[in-house]
Amino acid sequence: MPADFNGTWNLVRSENFEGYMLALGIDFATRMIAKMLKPQKVVKQEGDSFTISTTSTFRNYFVQFTIGEEFEEDNKGLDNRKCKSVVTWDNDKLVCVQTGEKKNRGWTHWIEGDELYLELRCEGEVSTQVFKRA
Numbered sequence: 001m002p003a004d005f006n007g008t009w010n011l012v013r014s015e016n017f018e019g020y021m022l023a024l025g026i027d028f029a030t031r032m033i034a035k036m037l038k039p040q041k042v043v044k045q046e047g048d049s050f051t052i053s054t055t056s057t058f059r060n061y062f063v064q065f066t067i068g069e070e071f072e073e074d075n076k077g078l079d080n081r082k083c084k085s086v087v088t089w090d091n092d093k094l095v096c097v098q099t100g101e102k103k104n105r106g107w108t109h110w111i112e113g114d115e116l117y118l119e120l121r122c123e124g125e126v127s128t129q130v131f132k133r134a
């Protein structure tokens with residue numbers, strides 16, 4: 001029985017988001033705004049089908065996927081690159097590989113206690129974001 005990520009989650013802390021944004025080539029002014037944000041995630045999970053919407057006062061991002069099915073991801077409003085993405089289960093972790101111009105790009109979600117974790121990877125940088133239920 002895989003983990004249940006359903007719910008509304010608010011960012012409570014993060015590590016090295018600056019490094020991750022630098023690896024993505026996000027400009028200084030945008031990074032200054034982005035690092036102040038406290039985004040909210042709404043995860044809807046039905047079996048192996050997911051929608052994740054991430055909203056903030058600055059930009060919003062929405063992604064929809066089914067486990068094991070590669071999809072074209074357009075990172076509009078983020079770094080604006082396109083990539084081919086696929087999400088799989090690694091035990092109770094949700095692992096996304098984003099193949100494109102940037103090496104080693106992807107993310108992993110998992111739940112630890114009452115917290116939702118998101119590890120963001122790009123090139124040599126790793127950022128961790130932690131969310132709590134709203």
Ligand code: YOG
Nearest residue numbers: 026034039052054056059060061063078079
């Ligand atoms: O989440 O892919 O939950 O897609 C990554 C920001 C900041 C915009 C956030 C807006 C990357 C300016 C989404 C933040 C930095 C900075 C709120 C992470 C790029 C631009 C949208 C993500 C996955 C997994 C779902």
